[in-house]
Amino acid sequence: MTARGGSRLAMALLLAAMPALPVMAGSEAKPAVASVQAAAAAGVAGPAAGGPTVRNGQEIYRRFLDGLADQDCSDDASTRWRSHFGHVPRQLASRSNDVLPLFGYVVEAMRDAHLPTEYALIPFIESGYRPGARSASGPAGLWQFIAVTARNHEIPIRPGYDGRLSPADATTAAVRYLRTLHGMFAGDWRLAVMAYNAGEYRVLNALKRAGQAPATADPASLAMPDITHSYVRKLHALSCVIKEAEAREGWLVSLDREVPVLQAIPVPDGVRDLDTLASRHDTDAQQLRRLNPAHADGRVARIGQPVQVLVPQSAATPPVFMAEAPPEPDDAVTASDIASTVARRVHTVVNGDSIWAIARRYGVSSRALLEHNGLDARSVLRPGMELRIDGGP
Numbered sequence: 001m002t003a004r005g006g007s008r009l010a011m012a013l014l015l016a017a018m019p020a021l022p023v024m025a026g027s028e029a030k031p032a033v034a035s036v037q038a039a040a041a042a043g044v045a046g047p048a049a050g051g052p053t054v055r056n057g058q059e060i061y062r063r064f065l066d067g068l069a070d071q072d073c074s075d076d077a078s079t080r081w082r083s084h085f086g087h088v089p090r091q092l093a094s095r096s097n098d099v100l101p102l103f104g105y106v107v108e109a110m111r112d113a114h115l116p117t118e119y120a121l122i123p124f125i126e127s128g129y130r131p132g133a134r135s136a137s138g139p140a141g142l143w144q145f146i147a148v149t150a151r152n153h154e155i156p157i158r159p160g161y162d163g164r165l166s167p168a169d170a171t172t173a174a175v176r177y178l179r180t181l182h183g184m185f186a187g188d189w190r191l192a193v194m195a196y197n198a199g200e201y202r203v204l205n206a207l208k209r210a211g212q213a214p215a216t217a218d219p220a221s222l223a224m225p226d227i228t229h230s231y232v233r234k235l236h237a238l239s240c241v242i243k244e245a246e247a248r249e250g251w252l253v254s255l256d257r258e259v260p261v262l263q264a265i266p267v268p269d270g271v272r273d274l275d276t277l278a279s280r281h282d283t284d285a286q287q288l289r290r291l292n293p294a295h296a297d298g299r300v301a302r303i304g305q306p307v308q309v310l311v312p313q314s315a316a317t318p319p320v321f322m323a324e325a326p327p328e329p330d331d332a333v334t335a336s337d338i339a340s341t342v343a344r345r346v347h348t349v350v351n352g353d354s355i356w357a358i359a360r361r362y363g364v365s366s367r368a369l370l371e372h373n374g375l376d377a378r379s380v381l382r383p384g385m386e387l388r389i390d391g392g393p
Helices: 008-017 030-042 057-066 079-084 088-093 099-112 117-127 147-152 167-184 189-198 200-210 226-247 251-255 274-280 285-291 335-341 355-362 366-372
Strands: 054-056 258-260 262-266 308-312 346-348 386-388
Touching (some): 057 099, 057 117, 057 226, 057 258, 088 251, 099 117, 099 258, 099 262, 117 226, 167 262, 189 226, 274 285, 346 355, 366 386
Antiparallel strands (some): 054 258
């Protein structure tokens, strides 16, 4: 993400060009903070609490397609960028990463804010949809915010906690900023993306020099850096690559699976690490760590203000406690008699296994599986380990 600037000139140009639209000074200037706070007051929401805990991958795909501002791929000449992003459909189809549920989270954030879903592709360009991505030049996180921009958009950065590495914090800030840019540039996603890359005052200056207004502008004709024009071409090429992927044999079938619906929640009182949170809510601890790299080594950061974690929707509700124990068996048939007639299931651990995934596969709780095998939430699974599914002697 390129450093962004702003000035009083940007605001004056905006007022002259479009007085009825909301105004935001440059993202690196103090007035930007006030605009972001105003946008926050309007609300930027993720999935509703108490909603579905899983979503079919094909539904995420359709929600993305339905939200595109530019559906036309017939005249796209960005062969270079189509080839460059040819791997993205494979990322979305893969079961070995968190890209599809994260993409679903960002798509819904854009849809909730009434923004084009082209914006949900920005993390592919910026970070490859990796929440913990860091650039040697300074930007970090899913959206690759630089530190100054992050602070101006109320992303907390404290010793021991970099909110840019929090998909929850960073996505909230990105949606607020993009919504402001979208309004500033009359709903033209191309102008908004150019401003996201180069700074809104540069786009406003380019519009003024060209004698154009945002509502009727020709973005491709503006005198802007090549890298900024390329940013627009990248997003459109990527949207077309994903749109056309459904024609690939078997690709849509690979999306026909349930993935967790993600939600940002405040860290509950008394929770000091992500493993404890996972144990309380019968959730995959390894996935929580991957989704929340801002909490280094899984330890919940304490920075003097509330912090968020991104969790599966199932962990955003109060934990479900185990049912009351069944009555003791009749004296004529002892517990040992019953146990001796039941085949004990055993699972051999392979690469990529987690307690959560194994428990879900066999229809038992993570807590029970840990107890059956003398493990706790911090235990590390190694290939070849044999886990008892049903407990007993």
